[in-house]
Amino acid sequence: MPGRIEVSNQEAAVWQTATLTEIRRETPRAATFRLAVPRWAGHLPGQHLMLRLTAADGYTAQRHYSIASAPDDSGHIELTLDHVPDGEVSGWFHTVARLGDTVEVRGPLSGFFAWPGDRPALLIGAGSGVVPLMSMVRHHRLRGLAVPLRLLVSARSPEELIYASELGTETTPVFTRRAPQGMPVGRMAAAHVAPLLAERPAHGWEAYVCGSNAFAEHASRLLVAAGQPVDRIRIERFG
Amino acid sequence: MNVTRGFTGRPRVHNPGLPPGQYDAGEDWPVLSAEVTPDLAPADWSFRIDGLVERPHTWDWDAAHTLPASAYDGDIHCVTGWSKFGVRFGGVSLDAFFTVVRPHVSATHVIAYSHTGYTTNLPFADLTGGRAWIVWEYDGKPLPSEHGGPARLVVPHLYFWKSAKWIAGLTLLDHDEPGFWEGNGYHERGNPWEEQRYSGD
Numbered sequence: 458m459p460g461r462i463e464v465s466n467q468e469a470a471v472w473q474t475a476t477l478t479e480i481r482r483e484t485p486r487a488a489t490f491r492l493a494v495p496r497w498a499g500h501l502p503g504q505h506l507m508l509r510l511t512a513a514d515g516y517t518a519q520r521h522y523s524i525a526s527a528p529d530d531s532g533h534i535e536l537t538l539d540h541v542p543d544g545e546v547s548g549w550f551h552t553v554a555r556l557g558d559t560v561e562v563r564g565p566l567s568g569f570f571a572w573p574g575d576r577p578a579l580l581i582g583a584g585s586g587v588v589p590l591m592s593m594v595r596h597h598r599l600r601g602l603a604v605p606l607r608l609l610v611s612a613r614s615p616e617e618l619i620y621a622s623e624l625g626t627e628t629t630p631v632f633t634r635r636a637p638q639g640m641p642v643g644r645m646a647a648a649h650v651a652p653l654l655a656e657r658p659a660h661g662w663e664a665y666v667c668g669s670n671a672f673a674e675h676a677s678r679l680l681v682a683a684g685q686p687v688d689r690i691r692i693e694r695f696g
Numbered sequence: 697m698n699v700t701r702g703f704t705g706r707p708r709v710h711n712p713g714l715p716p717g718q719y720d721a722g723e724d725w726p727v728l729s730a731e732v733t734p735d736l737a738p739a740d741w742s743f744r745i746d747g748l749v750e751r752p753h754t755w756d757w758d759a760a761h762t763l764p765a766s767a768y769d770g771d772i773h774c775v776t777g778w779s780k781f782g783v784r785f786g787g788v789s790l791d792a793f794f795t796v797v798r799p800h801v802s803a804t805h806v807i808a809y810s811h812t813g814y815t816t817n818l819p820f821a822d823l824t825g826g827r828a829w830i831v832w833e834y835d836g837k838p839l840p841s842e843h844g845g846p847a848r849l850v851v852p853h854l855y856f857w858k859s860a861k862w863i864a865g866l867t868l869l870d871h872d873e874p875g876f877w878e879g880n881g882y883h884e885r886g887n888p889w890e891e892q893r894y895s896g897d
């Protein structure tokens with residue numbers, strides 16, 4: 458399956474200094490970190506970057522993070538990190554980081570999961586897997602795109618739904634542990650996917666699935682069972 | 697060096713087996729494929745070698761199992777940053793397959809492709825000399841499908857995206873051609889010890 462875009466090899470090879478300019482709490486476990494990256498070459502919704510922290514003794518830790526913000530010319534990008542218990546990198550962000558701190562990033566990386574805004578997009582995510590999908594939703598809004606876009610997102614509870622206040626009519630949330638009054642509790646199922654596939658936009662959906670490996674396996678099987686062609690399902694697994 | 701304020705990293709013992717920029721995933725074995733995991737039964741699996749060879753050949757499951765058994769016992773390294781130590785794969789060395797097809801001297805590169813359409817390119821020399829395997833066992837048990845079962849390529853001295861899951865075949869070429877991730881910005885060779893992650897590294 459081809460990538461959606463050609464990625465620039467030059468940008469991907471260079472580490473740049475990024476300065477933390479804003480921290481926003483999203484849920485008890487997740488926060489958004491806004492970074493000034495003056496020489497950021499731009500990205501497409503869905504792409505990720507590599508981030509590196511360096512200790513005084515030279516030890517480095519690097520991890521991949523999806524870009525949460527839509528492409529714009531603000532000279533800033535945003536990442537949303539889950540606080541992983543004992544997490545080396547996410548732990549630093551959630552307990553040590555403060556405005557003005559610098560980290561290093563390289564990217565954007567991978568054109569495979571990218572969505573330029575051209576084809577109807579069916580987005581399915583769970584937990585922090587909603588991050589690259591939110592970049593797509595934001596891009597869709599910012600550009601006023603007419604191409605159909607739907608988001609199906611799974612979270613444990615309403616409090617753990619990242620970007621809850623920003624989600625609109627394009628979004629169907631699924632709650633696995635606790636739901637608001639009148640909404641069912643349970644894992645994502647065929648019944649959630651069927652109505653979206655029934656919409657049948659012209660030329661069909663391009664499906665983007667993102668989350669833990671267990672979720673990606675489950676969601677991609679639901680899509681295949683519902684008739685979505687396997688070669689039009691793109692998967693990003695956070696591990 | 698660009699030191700991050702307040703970052704010390706986790707207490708660690710120096711591990712000479714860990715390539716630069718990697719961490720020990722311990723018991724975890726993350727899954728990182730961009731595709732839907734296929735339901736591929738051993739009876740539907742086949743493995744073909746063609747291109748610049750004397751005798752192109754296709755093995756089915758049973759035929760591949762008649763080749764001399766060979767195991768890899770060692771470490772694997774994924775470009776996303778994790779390494780896994782003391783992994784045991786059972787299968788057949790690629791050398792045994794090459795003995796049958798007899799590669800031309802003009803063969804310099806290989807495209808490995810999977811039953812799902814995934815591709816990755818490798819220098820031919822990286823697949824010979826007991827350094828590459830077709831494997832169907834992990835830890836003495838059948839290789840799980842999400843890790844490439846029923847059979848995958850294993851080239852442990854390169855980043856693991858080179859070790860194509862659900863391997864379907866190799867085509868020997870006299871030139872290099874980018875595979876799936878290589879066309880998406882990843883390095884052509886992917887040597888973990890030289891940190892060849894992205895093209896340009």
Ligand SMILES: Cc1cc2nc3c(=O)[nH]c(=O)nc-3n(C[C@H](O)[C@H](O)[C@H](O)COP(=O)(O)OP(=O)(O)OC[C@H]3O[C@@H](n4cnc5c(N)ncnc54)[C@H](O)[C@@H]3O)c2cc1C
Nearest residue numbers: 520521522523537538539543544545546547548585588695
């Ligand atoms: C393409 C891609 C995009 C991603 N995008 C995002 C994103 O947008 N948002 C997001 O939140 N995450 C994202 N991730 C996941 C992210 O890269 C990290 O894996 C995650 O933040 C955890 O890193 P960490 O350093 O905090 O945790 P780690 O230190 O890696 O720990 C992870 C787990 O392993 C255990 N562990 C690991 N090593 C040790 C050790 N030596 N000793 C004890 N315990 C250990 C920890 O206890 C913890 O439970 C993405 C991953 C990928 C591959």
